[in-house]
Amino acid sequence: MIGKHPLVVVVGSGGVGKTTLAASLGLASAAQGLKTLVMTFDPSLRLKDALQVGDEARRRAAPVPQEGPGQLDASLLDARQTFDRLIETYAPDDAARQRILGNRFYQHLSGSLAGILEYMAVERLFEVAQEGAYDQIFLDTPPTRQALDFLEAPARILNFLKSPALPIARREWFDAQGKLKATSGLGLFGRGIEGFLDRMIGVDFLREVSEFFLSFNPLYEGFEERAREVAKLLSSPSTRFLLVSGPGQERIPDALFFARKLREAGHHLDAVVVNRIHPDLGVGATEPKEGVDPQSVAAQEDGRALLRWLGERDRLGVEELTSLLGEYPLIKVPMLGDEPTDLASLKALGTRLAAQLPG
């Protein structure tokens, strides 16, 4: 996989270790002499320390000081920063730019629009892919359980742009005096909706929302075009997906769900990585050798019973995943005593993982 595919997308539910695995694969890729970028959302402080990237990586890709023949950059995704920069870049003139940046709806609520983080990741991805400065990009995705929000964001934005909501929101609602215009032109339906909005959120806020959408008018076409481009990039055969899952049986429904979604969307799932598997201690491994203090054996019994149970749970979980997702290679990553939080251990993990990934 290393070097063969320009874009590798790492997906999976929250807490399974996507970010660590994406970073370690990035290091392995750079170790092979490639110019690599890791795009991530929410790395832990320790991972940021390990990669030695700070907040500047929210604005632009920052180099990770690793001693490989290649190069590794890391980029942290931040919805608001990306949104601001989009407006800086694409607004037709300074007046339009200021209008959007100064809008109250934009300032307070744009950062919490549903799906905005995912959409902005798509925008960032488009930027980077356009520049073509990297041999390989590893994209970590935002933690989500319900859906592949990230993959669905481009389509959703396109639908949103086509939906009847925007023409209504983008209409000139207010006359030169700032009064709500007569709405008879909209007919019964329009009056009901407009009256409803006015009643629910009040005319002032309505004005802000309307101004926001109006000032966005010149930007829509570009949004639509870029969303389409990224959708194409994500479903291109050269873009590969890695699905990361936890080992326990309670994680299996999530993994199946992701695999099904990817299949339905026509994406190319290369492998399922089962992360943090407890060692299988087998049954009956408790018979101590001669000469060992029986008291210490008894004292450890509870903890060892727990570890045996965890090992057994994970073994069954992996077996079940193998039988349910047999069409994909299944890569097992053991539970490590210490989380890999320095460059050397991250690289070791990445190299071992990369060696098991299908070519």
Add this chain to the structure above:
Amino acid sequence: MDGSPIDNLSKHRLVVVTGKGGVGKTVVAAALARAIAERRKKVLLLEVDPRESVHRLLNVPPSGGGVVDVGAGLCLQNLRPRQALDEMISRQLTVGLVARRVLKSEIYHQLAEGGPGLKELGLLRYAADRSEKRGADRRGPFDTVVLDAPATGHGVSLLAAPRLVSEVVEQGPVGREAARLASFVSDPAKVAVVVVTLAEEMPVQEALELREMLARRLGRQPDLLVVNGLYPPLEGRLAPTGVEGDDIALDLWRRRRSANEAELARLSAAWQGPRVDFPLLAESRGFDLVAALRQRLDGPFYDGGSPDTTRDGAQPKAGWSFS
């Protein structure tokens, strides 16, 4: 027993259980709901995940959107946030015809699905109503509603939503509702916040961020921190047995436990409120696990202000892990 975390939670109308995905938040919420209901209270546990799973933890049929009687004072409901928002909006639109037309309209659909904070408002309003009055299904009011908050993003979005919306939407029923709910969730006498975490770096980081956000945005603290899935302590237990495979297991155990301890220390340094620690149990996610955790809620808990005391009189144990 007065003063235990469960006694304290039982006094609130709404208990919001938050936490990052994968920390066992839902299992903890179920255990808390059972424990509160056993204080001879009528409790409604609200699940928001469209993929219903709580019914399996409580051995009842799926809710399918309605209220299911679990027994022993506890009820369960799987609530779609959209359903709650629709209800809130139709109450504001007194003319039935208008309400139906609005709810069916595309622009309302877009706003409800994409509009920041709206679903959260609907959810909180629904939970507040359930603790205040009899529902249309003629159940309730419930003494306490336990809300298993959606595990999206940082979990802060639900609690911060009313304030956020009320700052921008100043007029109209939505603005007024947002302001009312903002003061509701800020009121430590009415709403309790439980933060569930693992003693691992990322979940602890998020738990601390959540605490910071609650203080900054809502001027309040969480009421209880639950640390889930701890590897058991092993002081003085490390003598090798010479058993094959044990060395790996013991090494893993020792390292995971010491990572847990480092994170617990980080939490104690930043957290002055009560804390309950749950060990990792050899039990699959299910009814028995909930029952086992529920039992432990009666055990000693950690009072962050003074690590040497328990309020329920039980003897504190070294390392403060579990009873």
